[in-house]
Amino acid sequence: MLDNQEFDNWCQSLNLSQAARVAIAQIRSSAPSRRVQGGRRNVCGSYPSRKMGVTIQFESHRNELARIYELENDPKVLEYYDQPPPIELLYQARSGRRNRHQYTPDFFVIWTDSAGWEECKTEPELIKLTQTSPHRYQKNNDGKWHCPPGEKYAQQFGFYFRIHSDAEINWNFQQNIIWLEDYFCSESLTIDAATTQEIFALVENYPGLTLEELLGREESISPDSLYSLIATGQLYVDLRNARLSEPQQVKIFLNQNVAQAYKRINSAATASLSSRIHTVQVAVGISLIWDSECWEVVNTGATSTGLLRSDGKFVELPNAVLESLIHKGAVTTASTVEMPNSNAKAEEILRHAKPEDVVEANRRYEALQPYLGENLPLHNPPVQFVAGALATKRQRHYTVMVT
DSSP, X not given: OOOHHHHHHHHHHTTOOHHHHHHHHHHHHSOOSSOOOOOSSOOOEEEEOTTTSSEEEESOTTTHHHHHHHHHTOTTEEEEEESOSOEEEEEEOTXXXXXXXXXXXXXXXXXXXXXXXXXXXXXXXXXXXXXXXXXXXXXXXXXXXXXXXXXXXXXXXXXXXXXXXXXXXXXXXHHHHHHHHHHHSOSSOOOOHHHHHHHHHHHHHSTTEEHHHHHHHOTTOOHHHHXXXXXXXXXBOOTTTSOTTSGGGOEEBSSHHHHHHHHHHHHHHTSOTTOEEXXXXXXXXXXXXXXXXXXXXXXXXXXXXXXXXXXXXXXXXXXXXXXXXXXXTSEEETTOEEOOSSHHHHHHHHHTOOHHHHHHHHHHHHHHGGGSGGGOOOOSSOEEEEEEEEEOSSEEXXXXXXX
């Protein structure tokens, strides 16, 4: 939890008004405004929060508790409070009468860059409420549920009001968090340095190795060791993608950056069985074909690339221009090498990539993503630009898919 100075710094970073600061200060200093109640259709209880240092109430073990797991394990969540002080909702009833009443949301959440109230409901319940309270609960064109009066109340402070449907719950993540629960705060389990280094070496040399394969490689590697490293963030697993109870489906990486790069490279390599995927390499000594002429790369600078034609003509192209020409298929390599359509290529690239190269590759992909896939314009010849691969100052690779 934030101390007083950290809280002040957070308020300043978001440029919160005095009214907003007072509202949050009241929430942070108040006990839950009500005790949750169970019934025939819901099981209530309390969750011992490591993040908050107190127990957090939930009124439904398959809805509110699921949201607690999300908040508890999201590093962007700084604090969260159950049953915060009531807020006032003002809206028109179905009969046309003006409704005004106090309402207690399920949670108030403080994120690194925002804060607001959250309400958890089941999808059938929300559908029913749109009939009885159409001005209070609505599903908009964005496909998300909204509470207009709650959002209006929150806007005066610069906060949000959000509705969470149980249809949005990722049950892979939920099961994995329950699976790892004992490892999050386990102080008794210790892993010797030799075993840790052995695991790290295998994961580094074989990115995308499955949990089943890793457990089967060395008898000295125990499931407890792996689960502990995953729970403490020393190894990365996409907990939303596959269940730890199905180890043959779980891929393990050194960190999230490597996992993202692996997924993107492998997606390019397996994009289509009917496509030919090639790498266009830009490095000193490489020959490129441009406008039916052969050009040798003689210099690869930070901002431009020098090309020399066989008759001695020299041109210097800005890197952005060269990338655009490759994108359009106007520049290709003299002898294009087809990429193998398998995980081996992704593993080979990542195995030899430096951590900073992986970070840079992901940054470039994010910059190029708006131009990929369905947003990509058609060109003639039909060459689709897929992704900028790992790059250094001396050489760059571009992956293109010819369809």
